[in-house]
Amino acid sequence: MTILVEFAPVLLKGTLITIALTVGGSLVALAMAFVTGLTRLSKRWYLRMIATVYLEIFRGTSALVQLFWIFFVLPFAGITLEPIAAGILAIGLNMGSYGSEVVRGAVLSIDKGQREAAIALNYSPYQRMRHVILPQAIPVMLPTFGNQGIELLKLTSVVSLITISDLTFSGQLVRSATGHTFEPLMAIMVIYFILATLIVQLVNLLEKRMSRGRSGLAARGAS
Structure with a gap:
C-alpha cells in the first residue's frame, strides 16, 4: 500500500488521461456510428459504398495497426496529430465501425407502420428520422452502446504504444520503478473496473430517462 500511496499522482494522471481518451473516443465513435x-x-449507392468501405476497413483490421497508421503514416501525407488526438481518432473510428451496425439495426427494427404514419403526415425524410424513428431507435441502441463503451475504455490501453501515459502505461511505470508487480497491476485493474461500472450506471440512467419519456408520450397519446 505504501507503494501505491507514493505513486498515487502517477496513477491519477494516467487515470485522467484514460478518462479523456474514453470521452473523446466515445464522441468520435458515436458520430461515426450514426453517420x-x-x-x-x-x-444513393455511392454513399452506401463509402460507408461500407469505412466499415469493412476499420472492422476488419487491427485497432493497433490503425493507431500506427494514424500516428506514424499520416505525417508522410502532411497530416501530423498530437499523440492524444491520434489515440482518440483511432479508438473512435474503430469503435464507430461497430456502432454503425447497432444504429442501422435499431433503425430497421422500427415498425413499418411508424414510417407510413409519418409519410401520411407529410413529414420530410429528415423529420421522419428526427421526430419518429430515432426517438424509438435510440433506446434500442443504448444497451449495446453501453457494452461498446466498456470495450472502448479497455481499448484505450493500446495508446501507450505511441508514448501516451495512460492508466496502463502508468501502472507499468510504477511496476518498473518499484520492482513490484501485484500492487500496481491490482490498482489499475480496480480503477478500470470502477470506470466500467460508472459507464454501466450512466447507460442505465439514460435508459430509465428514455423509458420515462416514451411512457409519457404513450400516456398522452392514449388520452
Whole structure:
C-alpha cells in the first residue's frame, strides 16, 4: 500500500488521461456510428459504398495497426496529430465501425407502420428520422452502446504504444520503478473496473430517462 500511496499522482494522471481518451473516443465513435449507420440506409449507392468501405476497413483490421497508421503514416501525407488526438481518432473510428451496425439495426427494427404514419403526415425524410424513428431507435441502441463503451475504455490501453501515459502505461511505470508487480497491476485493474461500472450506471440512467419519456408520450397519446 505504501507503494501505491507514493505513486498515487502517477496513477491519477494516467487515470485522467484514460478518462479523456474514453470521452473523446466515445464522441468520435458515436458520430461515426450514426453517420455511417444512417448512410448505409441511404438510397444513393455511392454513399452506401463509402460507408461500407469505412466499415469493412476499420472492422476488419487491427485497432493497433490503425493507431500506427494514424500516428506514424499520416505525417508522410502532411497530416501530423498530437499523440492524444491520434489515440482518440483511432479508438473512435474503430469503435464507430461497430456502432454503425447497432444504429442501422435499431433503425430497421422500427415498425413499418411508424414510417407510413409519418409519410401520411407529410413529414420530410429528415423529420421522419428526427421526430419518429430515432426517438424509438435510440433506446434500442443504448444497451449495446453501453457494452461498446466498456470495450472502448479497455481499448484505450493500446495508446501507450505511441508514448501516451495512460492508466496502463502508468501502472507499468510504477511496476518498473518499484520492482513490484501485484500492487500496481491490482490498482489499475480496480480503477478500470470502477470506470466500467460508472459507464454501466450512466447507460442505465439514460435508459430509465428514455423509458420515462416514451411512457409519457404513450400516456398522452392514449388520452
